[in-house]
Amino acid sequence: MGCDSVLSTQSSALQSMTTDELEKLLAQQPVALLHRLARGRVHRHFRAGKRRLIELLLQHSASNRAGFESDLQTLIEGQGSRTEPGPSRTHPPPTIAHKKTSPRGAEPESAETTISLSAWLEGLGVPSPQPFVPDPWQSEALSALNETDVVISVPTGSGKTYVAVEAARRAMEDNRSVIYTSPLKALSNTKYTEFSRIFGPDKVGILTGDRQENGQAPLLIMTTEILRNLLYDAASGEIDVRLDTLGLVILDESQYIADPERGVVWEETIIFCPSQARLLLLSASIGNPQDIADWLTSIRSTVCRLVRHSKRTVPLRAGYLHPNGKLTPLFRTLGIPYGHPNQLHPEAKRLFLEYEEETLPSGRPRR
């Protein structure tokens, strides 16, 4: 018996389904219905995507098939009574979207300008290869580094790594060593792989709490804590790493200087950094980069130049991934609406409500 006939004959047919037919029937249902069916049956069901939810429901159905099928039948029938009769019945719109009593559904959705998911995703992907041309701010930062320390404050994805790599290359060509720090072991590992590929494995080493490799290489990658400790120990002359040839120290993700717990590590690293080495601070999110540059100028032997801009090379798009696996644009516009936090995409709004309905304890007042 096929699922279409199961649907058309309703109650009597439900009782005689094979597991395959039951699975197909479940697959035809909107995920909201599956979540209702899963209540009290599947623990934390709202975290499961549709496929997984069906799997869990089928597992559960084995223990009480009759009760399961009866609940399923009731839900399908209840849904049918709320939807228009006709051929669209096998794909009814999710019920919560049409609730008249929606607690937050004040706006009439038909009047909203919305964008589709495919429009929202359009243009994502790998661009076709083009000749590399440094952006003006990248050239500006590199030439400033010849004379001064530099703080770079530009949005994420702008190309700060290019400046770090080129500055490191120049320092090494000048027989100077380079230290690159990041706040995370994972990022240090990634940079170790990336820089080894660029400069060759013999030129790059790593020193973190977990890994010590090639510690005599001219370009050393480490966590900022390790560098701070090195600089402490250097005062007593007890270290293996040569600091007298140090030409450049790159502090990536330097917004950590504002971290209430770890910020002191960045401050001390800057304070103890040998005066002959240039300092290059990279960040996408320092709120007051001029203050940081001024502070560096006040404590170091060279001035510090700030290179900044705020135009995003890679525009942000905001989306909402529902625990059931459904992805939707978060707002009604392609970009993020400035100053209009309530311009939610209707589908995102519906999913929020659905999630709330699934997770709020019954009887708890809604906001």
Ligand SMILES: Nc1ncnc2c1ncn2[C@@H]1O[C@H](COP(=O)(O)OP(=O)(O)OP(=O)(O)O)[C@@H](O)[C@H]1O
């Ligand atoms: N001038 C440029 N023209 C085109 N693409 C560039 C340019 N500079 C860098 N890129 C590319 O931009 C992408 C992002 O660069 P990168 O990872 O250096 O960004 P970032 O500023 O360090 O970002 P984050 O704040 O996330 O660390 C990379 O794929 C890089 O190759």
Ligand SMILES: [Mg+2]
């Ligand atoms: Mg970066």
